Amino acid sequence: MADERFQGAAVNPPTKRRTSIYNKEYFHQYFHQQSSQLLEQIERLHEFSLVGGERQDAIEHVLGGITDLSNYVADASDQISSYDKRVYSDGIRILEEKLRVTQSSIAPNSKFKFVSRLKDDFAPASNVLEDLSLRLTHGTPQGLETASPGEVSNVTGFTRSPDEKDSCGELPLFPRNYNQEISKADGVRKPSFSQATKIDLSDHKDMHIILPPPASRATSMGTVTKLSGSIVDMSIPTTTKTPFASLVIKDIRNCLIVGGQVAGSAHITSVMESIIAVSAGQIRIHDCEDMKFYLYSTSPPIIENCTNIQFAPLPKCYLGPDQDLDANKWDQVQDFNWQKTEHSPNWRILPEEDRLAENIWTDVVPGQLGVGLVETKSKIGLK
Structure with a gap:
């Protein structure tokens, strides 16, 4: 910079x-x-x-x-x-x-x-x-x-006994390639990211990925790029106590992504025919088409170079206990490509009858026993 x-x-x-x-x-x-x-x-x-x-x-x-x-x-x-x-x-x-x-x-x-x-x-x-x-x-x-x-003591103001392990872990000698591990696994993938400082999911097709609680130590930044036909749920480790510092979602097609909690900005770029649910301080959406967003945002969401975008409030199951519903500005969208006084033709409110039911988020998105990815995507409304 x-x-x-x-x-x-x-x-x-x-x-x-x-x-x-x-x-x-x-x-x-x-x-x-x-x-x-x-x-x-x-x-x-x-x-x-x-x-x-x-x-x-x-x-x-x-x-x-x-x-x-x-x-x-x-x-x-x-x-x-x-x-x-x-x-x-x-x-x-x-x-x-x-x-x-x-x-x-x-x-x-x-x-x-x-x-x-x-x-x-x-x-x-x-x-x-x-x-x-x-x-x-x-x-x-x-x-x-x-x-x-x-x-090895007094590094950060405390002493450690010889037998005590560092709860935050040490810098790994050989950083694990979690994306490679995900590609080789079967069923619902649950990468721990326990040896990472940030979440990076990239280059996956037809995957169902759920981040487990241990990934909460890697929420300095989240990046999700180059995914297609996949379901990604990052809500479990990214609570209001351990949110992402920032989140980048880019080059996505025909996916459902639950971004969880983001303290700062969520940047969403070049996403098509997908569903995204996220809570963030600021949400910026660029070059997106045929999208459904479920949002909690403390500032008006911004869109630019977007068409056929629909918005709905974030499902209750992803809200933190202290998040004020009245502070959610999910429907106060600002279109940087539309300066006229009338409503922008590039976005609209997602009708309540077309929104995913709460049980879809709580029961279907996390994966169901004996239900494969194709059936799960069908229940969600993905191709």
């Missing part, structure tokens, strides 16, 4: 992310400087305007930076000591949690807030990152691989 508030000197990574062991000091310098810059960017997100998607662009800039930093560590994992890997993993986790909490605090008209997974007595994020840097610089030179689990 080209904004002077997000510019500053940075240590450039090598052309290839693979890092040699003799570059250990450089690796630490790069990680510390990048994490410090990301933290500063997170703390300045409130300065960006909601108009024109400026704040969302800034958030996505930070998300991209955290992802790049995580990938940088993962690529060098075979040459980093187990002690250092734990420290770097903690640093990335702190940045992700800081972004979650910040997005919640600045979300417009939000009826729900993130519940930080960090304990109340944790040190401020800036102090924690400085502590991580000191541990890497002065911790255990050379033979860090021999550091005992008991030494």
Whole structure:
């Protein structure tokens, strides 16, 4: 994102992310400087305007930076000591949690807030990152691989016994390819995403995918792209306490997607002949055709370059206990391609008699014993 508030000197990574062991000091310098810059960017997100998607662009800039930093560590994992890997993993986790909490605090008209997974007595994020840097610089030179689990403490303001496991998990040495696992499974797929920081579902056809509760640790961002003839339900892990920070749905055809709760923006682009149910602070719909949307939105949904779009309120089964029905602006749609005073011909309210019944959402969408995908899609109204 080209904004002077997000510019500053940075240590450039090598052309290839693979890092040699003799570059250990450089690796630490790069990680510390990048994490410090990301933290500063997170703390300045409130300065960006909601108009024109400026704040969302800034958030996505930070998300991209955290992802790049995580990938940088993962690529060098075979040459980093187990002690250092734990420290770097903690640093990335702190940045992700800081972004979650910040997005919640600045979300417009939000009826729900993130519940930080960090304990109340944790040190401020800036102090924690400085502590991580000191541990890497002065911790255990050379033979860090021999550091005992008991030494890995006070990273975030608490101590961990040698036998205690980190509930948030460590950065995996070899990131799992969940999309590959989904393609090889049978029946209703339930990928845990327990070793991921974000949900990424892509390149699937004729699949029934339900995200289970363990996926709640991977809701920093959701991305669903290049799907056809499929059913995807992401509502279970994305409650009002663990919502997606943002959600992107793109290049979808003949699918039903339940996006769950999104604290920030849901961007829906190039989707055809599909049904989408989602709750978000802001919903932007671009280049869509022959669609049915079931929404809870605290701001007017925006459509652009869309035709034959129908809207209905989000089914009650997907609402959080604190979500105010009167605050739902699902029917206050703004068509950026229609400036006349009369109603836009590109969208309309979905008649109540044509809406999916509540039991379809609660009983059919999650999958029924002995019922295949073809029959399930027929009950939903998909081809």
